[in-house]
Amino acid sequence: MAESKTLRKPIFTKVDQLRPGTSGHTLTVKVVSTKMVLQKGRADGPQVRRMRIAECLVGDETGMIIFTARNEQVDLMNEGTTVTLRNAKIDMFKGSMRLAVDKWGRVEVAEPVSFTVKEDNNLSLIEYELVNVVEE
DSSP states (O other): OOOOOOOOOOOBOOGGGOOTTOEEEEEEEEEEEEEEEEEEEEOSSSSOEEEEEEEEEEEETTEEEEEEEETHHHHHOOTTOEEEEEEEEEEEETTEEEEEOOTTSEEEEOOOOOOOOOTTOBGGGOBOOOOOOOOO
């Protein structure tokens, strides 16, 4: 069991390549804005549990998308910060795409990048509809 595994290099995805229902994305994006959506805590038990959710508009030179940051991720998502999202997935919320990183992924602050965010291509504004195709 002491075999050393060689890690494979991540393949970086651009925002305009994201599609509904996909996962395993690694992106480097810049935070455009952050809005706290939910913040509640319980301090009455043996463990102090706080739940925080923020919707952050992130993007690169190809487009923008809303990233749902949870708990500790919220602290990293400051305006103008460059972050690397590893193993990110696309969640659907009210028919539109949201980018999220769960416990199997990672959000890390990266070195500042030189690109400017393409703000006229917001993928979260595109509404999708689930269509069942019946083959006869």
